[in-house]
Amino acid sequence: MRTTNDRPLRLGRTIVLLIMLVSLSLGLVGLSATSKLDGAENWLAGVFAPVQKGFSEAGQNVGNFLAAVRDSQQLKAENDALKLQNQSLQEENAKLLDLQRQNDELRQELGFQKLRPDLINLPAAVVGHDPNGTSQTLLIDKGEAEGVRKDMAALSPSGYLVGQVTDVEAHRATVLLVIDANSKVPAKVQRTNADGVLEGQWQVGGRLSLKHIKQSQTAGEYVGKGDFVVTSGAGGAVPKGIIIGQVLSVDQLDIKQEQQADVYPPVDANTLDSVLINVGTK
Template sequence: MPQFFLNKRLIILLISIIILVSLIGFSLQEKENISRPEQIIKDVVGFGHSLISRPAQGIAGFFENMQDVKNTYTENQKLKARLEGLAKLEKEISDLKKDNEELRDVLKKTDNLRDYRAIQATVLTRDPERWDEKIIVNKGEMSGVKPDMAVITGKGLIGKVISTSEMTATIELLSSENTKNRVSAEIQGKEKEGIFGLISGYDREKKLLLLKDIPVDKKIEAGQNVVTSGLGGVFPKLLDVGKVKEVEMDRYGLTQIAYIEPSADFYDFEHVIIIERLTGKNQGEGKVEE
């Protein structure tokens, strides 16, 4: 009995499929005048087709849009990586240009050091909290560096050596607040007699060096060059310090104070030259040590 009903259902299903296919084929035939049942069948078939096709198209479009979004995200990531690489490359190029210019200035300066031995060095460390006071360089006693030697960049004097080890040296900058960090200097002018004073102190607000102990009878004008005098016995003569910016009397009215605009940049540099003053004993040893 169950087998009979199963076969019956299968026969009914097959007959229904045949009828449906016949109706669809019949509805697709081109006729000028179609009957009312044919119109109903066409409408039902069209509605069923639209009912199925629209969601299918929507789903297909959704997945296409998702793929487009994914492709756009991937391309965006690649472009972002390239931009980051270009930014890094630009920074490296800028740093290399700066380094190259600084080394060129150093080489030009060493060419003019006829009476000194120039020891070329590179900055190793610089304390952020004491940026304007001290630096440590990669040359020390093994390279002939000693305390009180002058230190310059390609632009001018920046300080002096205060201590050394075998491989390093500590340099105190002229911009330090240590008032004992003094340098004998000369203001160049038209007068036959030099105008001498001591560089002692730094005005952080004005970013100017203080040249003190200048006699009151000396006439000083803005723009005059300031160089090392060589009278201290350690620093060589004529190392560039800067130019006179302004002049005023000290608080007691006994001497003048000249504010000097430094030629060197105390803030941004990586390469320095340590200067050993040559005397009669070592004058034939003048050279640039790399």
């Protein structure tokens, strides 16, 4: 068993050995310059070559590792920069799409004004929908202070009837869409002038249904597939001649001596950013 007294002795031996190795190395360097110890130098080189190779490979591996770390950090930085750039491009693209949609709606409004110059319409932005999802309504940013009144017609920018005003506040109003089951609009078939009542069917899985159409007593039809359904103007709240939808199919109700038609609206009002409130005629 070694004691603590051996430690100074071992330390002294280590120091002596290091001094000898250093001296030997210096001597070999000097002799190498005079070419007197070529053989010994070659022998020592052969002995220490594996050690030197090991240190060299280890150094190279460390260098490769550090280079890989630097490359990884650079790639991460570049990836983060690309993510930021992509996010910025997506936001810019969304803004451009929104501007394009607004421009399209404006062009539609101008085109509709040319078709129906007799109508006075107030543009209103859509700011909300039914939060409960139990009815089909829009909330707009115009109200009584801007001239909006109950039962006024709400049109799409292209001039299709999408609903009627039901509730009015100072600077806001609620529009009940025509597809809601509580909506009933006096309408007629554009081709034949056959009268009916257009009722919403959203709560029962449909869109629109034109009901109470008098059955034809002749060979001609009062309503057929492809016919356009327009407002009749009955009651005076909604101007006549506004397109509401197009007939998809017709049912004959022999018991009531009436026809009933499934009607599809040409515009999805839930996708609109703005509507036109018809506040009067010229």
